[in-house]
Structure formats: C-alpha cells, structure tokens
Amino acid sequence: MPKVVVLPGDGIGPEVTAAAVEVLREVAPDVTLEEQAIGGGAYDAHGDPLPQRTRDAVQDADAVLLGTVGGAQGSPWNALPRHLRPESGLLALRKALGCYANLRPVRVQPGLEHLSPLKAELARGVDILIVRELLGGLYFDGDRRIEGSVAYNTMRYTTAEVERVAKVAFWAAEQRKGRVTSVDKANVLEVSELWRRDVQALRDREYRSIHLNHEYVDSVAMLIVSQPSRYDVIVTENLFGDILSDLAAVIPGSLGLMPSASLGDGPGLFEPIHGSAPDIAGQGVANPAAAIMSAAMLLRHGLKRSDAANQVDRAVALALREQPTRDLGGKADTKAFTHAVLSAMGSPAVG
Ligand code: NAD
Numbered sequence: 001m002p003k004v005v006v007l008p009g010d011g012i013g014p015e016v017t018a019a020a021v022e023v024l025r026e027v028a029p030d031v032t033l034e035e036q037a038i039g040g041g042a043y044d045a046h047g048d049p050l051p052q053r054t055r056d057a058v059q060d061a062d063a064v065l066l067g068t069v070g071g072a073q074g075s076p077w078n079a080l081p082r083h084l085r086p087e088s089g090l091l092a093l094r095k096a097l098g099c100y101a102n103l104r105p106v107r108v109q110p111g112l113e114h115l116s117p118l119k120a121e122l123a124r125g126v127d128i129l130i131v132r133e134l135l136g137g138l139y140f141d142g143d144r145r146i147e148g149s150v151a152y153n154t155m156r157y158t159t160a161e162v163e164r165v166a167k168v169a170f171w172a173a174e175q176r177k178g179r180v181t182s183v184d185k186a187n188v189l190e191v192s193e194l195w196r197r198d199v200q201a202l203r204d205r206e207y208r209s210i211h212l213n214h215e216y217v218d219s220v221a222m223l224i225v226s227q228p229s230r231y232d233v234i235v236t237e238n239l240f241g242d243i244l245s246d247l248a249a250v251i252p253g254s255l256g257l258m259p260s261a262s263l264g265d266g267p268g269l270f271e272p273i274h275g276s277a278p279d280i281a282g283q284g285v286a287n288p289a290a291a292i293m294s295a296a297m298l299l300r301h302g303l304k305r306s307d308a309a310n311q312v313d314r315a316v317a318l319a320l321r322e323q324p325t326r327d328l329g330g331k332a333d334t335k336a337f338t339h340a341v342l343s344a345m346g347s348p349a350v351g
Pocket residue numbers: 012016067068069070071072087090255256271272273274275276277278279280285286287288290327
C-alpha cells in the first residue's frame with residue numbers, strides 16, 4: 001500500500017490540505033496517509049521547523065503532500081535565527097528529498113477564461129509549464145552571511161545542476177509542444193552565461209527535436225502576462241522561477257490555482273505555490289484548488305495513477321465553473337468548493 005506523508009504546516013496550509021486529503025481519500029482509498037509537522041507550528045511544538053520525526057517519515061514515503069509554512073510579517077517566527085524559521089524547514093525538506101526540479105503548471109481550462117483578469121483572447125488556451133530549479137542558486141550553499149552593514153548571498157550553479165533540471169524541461173517538452181524557453185540574465189550574470197551555454201549544449205547533444213530559445217528574465221516578466229501563448233515549457237533558476245511563477249498566477253486568475261510537483265532523487269513533494277496567506281487564515285475561505293491540483297500531480301507523478309489524476313483535474317475545473325471561491329470573485333468558501341469538487345468527481349466527464 002502506498003504511503004503519503006501529509007504536512008499541513010501553517011496558516012491556510014491545514015485548511016487547504018484538509019480539502020486535498022478529502023479528495024485523495026475519495027479517489028485513492030487504499031493509500032495510507034500519515035500526518036507530520038513542519039514549519040512554525042513544528043518549531044513551537046518541537047523546537048525545529050523540520051523535526052527528526054518528519055525527516056524519518058518522508059524518507060520511506062511514496063510521496064509527500066505539503067500545505068504551506070510561514071507567519072505574517074510581524075510574526076515572532078521571523079525574528080528567530082534563520083535556520084529555525086518556518087521557511088528553512090521547507091527548504092531543508094526539499095534538500096533532504098533531493099527535489100531539484102519544481103514543475104509549476106499554468107493552465108487556463110476551456111470555459112474558465114472569465115476567471116482571468118486578462119482579456120479572454122489572451123487567456124484562452126494558455127498552457128505553460130514552468131520548470132524551476134529548486135536546490136541551487138541564491139537559496140542554498142555558497143557564501144551567505146550578514147556582517148553589520150554588509151550582507152552576502154552567492155548565486156552559484158554547476159553544469160551538473162543545470163543539466164539535471166534542463167533534462168526534466170526537455171523531457172516535459174517532448175510530451176508537450178516541443179518548445180523550451182530558457183530564462184536567464186546572461187547579459188549581466190556569469191551564472192547565467194554558464195546556464196545558457198550548458199542548456200544549449202545539452203539540447204544540441206541529446207534533444208535535437210526540441211526547439212530551444214533563450215530570453216532575459218526581465219523581458220519574460222512582461223511577456224508572460226502580455227503574450228502568455230508564446231510559451232510552452234520555461235526552465236529557469238531558483239529565484240527567477242519563484243518570482244515568475246507568482247506573476248504567472250495572474251493568468252489563470254489566482255495563486256489559489258497554482259499547484260506544483262517537486263521531483264528528483266527521492267519521493268516527490270507536492271505543494272501549492274502560494275504561501276500561508278495570514279490575511280485570510282482561520283476564516284475558512286482559502287481557495288483549496290491549488291492544493292487539490294497538487295494532490296492530482298501527486299497521483300500522476302508520485303503514484304503513477306494518471307486516471308485518478310485526470311478525474312481530480314476535471315472535477316476541479318467543473319467546480320471552478322459552478323462554485324468559484326472568493327479570490328476568483330465568487331462566493332464559495334473552502335468547504336463549499338471542496339464539496340463541489342467531490343460531487344463533480346461522481347459526474348460524467350464534461351469538456
Ligand atoms: P501568500 O502567497 O501567502 O499570499 C499572497 C496573497 O495571496 C494574500 O493576499 C493571500 O490571501 C492570497 N492567497 C494566497 N493563497 C491563497 C489561496 N489559496 N486562496 C485565496 N487567497 C490566497 O504570500 P505572502 O503573504 O507573501 O506570504 C505569507 C507567508 O507565507 C510568509 O511567511 C511566506 O514566507 C510564506 N510562504 C510560504 C510558501 C510555502 O509554504 N510554499 C510560499 C510562499 C510564501
């Protein structure tokens with residue numbers, strides 16, 4: 001029996017994860033779910049944002065489903081030494097699982113163009129996959145410190161790190177439209193120069209059927225929202241990918257519609273890209289769609305159950321049509337939306 005470790009986390013994390021768990025139980029009743037602590041709550045209870053029990057539990061899991069971590073701007077968690085903060089627990093988890101490739105799909109389902117703030121003709125048919133490198137760059141290793149009035153972080157990448165994530169992007173493009181845009185800042189940064197050189201060399205060596213182009217991150221920030229149909233697969237380094245994916249959430253209409261899958265050496269990690277949304281936490285109004293769609297990605301990539309994954313995605317699309325949540329201009333709260341997804345799973349497939 002497959003085992004999935006569930007890490008609800010902080011803020012709206014437990015609210016949206018509960019919704020995703022309800023859906024998982026419905027479509028995969030044989031899967032064992034084991035809940036563990038992460039983030040600020042884990043620090044409060046165990047003095048560690050990624051307690052040893054959680055580390056042990058994820059190591060022999062088939063997949064990990066995560067909610068969100070972190071507190072509000074003024075939270076006491078933000079005054080802790082950096083390694084004890086909620087976000088450090090999440091970064092340590094990604095590292096422990098070896099999840100170097102973070103897949104962040106941006107999709108406007110047919111009939112849901114009205115949820116986008118973009119003109120319908122721009123939003124229609126958008127289907128982008130952002131592949132964000134997740135274990136390198138400014139986030140990890142290197143020289144990082146703060147010394148009085150001087151602070152350092154180091155952006156560092158090796159050819160091996162670039163190639164392993166680029167392979168995931170090329171592999172994904174092979175199942176899609178065969179186009180990859182590699183995003184960098186090679187006009188200014190040496191790291192980007194290496195990134196661009198290595199991605200191009202890999203394409204020329206092993207993926208000649210893929211159409212690869214290179215664009216600068218500042219320009220992509222503009223083009224991704226003004227001409228989103230230009231893109232099929234985007235591959236980029238850690239921080240650029242973090243920022244571009246929140247920006248891309250504008251296209252479907254909310255951060256609450258952005259799931260993700262982090263893949264690599266061990267069990268995959270599946271989580272919405274949004275944060276703990278302290279401004280709405282505890283009110284029962286968070287949009288659980290991103291968490292539910294992350295559970296669908298878990299079914300697809302983590303448990304190799306594509307049929308169940310497709311069933312969940314279809315149900316989410318139907319629920320969004322009938323019961324949009326508040327962030328999308330609708331009225332449904334978390335429970336009502338989840339109920340709509342569960343009912344839609346029993347309905348025959350539509351469009
Ligand atoms: P956020 O993503 O939590 O919220 C940004 C805005 O989007 C807020 O107005 C919020 O209400 C809204 N929003 C986000 N998800 C939503 C949902 N599912 N339904 C409806 N509205 C939603 O970003 P932030 O406010 O900058 O960060 C809050 C905390 O979350 C910080 O501590 C940050 O470090 C943390 N964070 C965690 C993760 C993660 O766990 N993966 C990701 C990003 C931020």
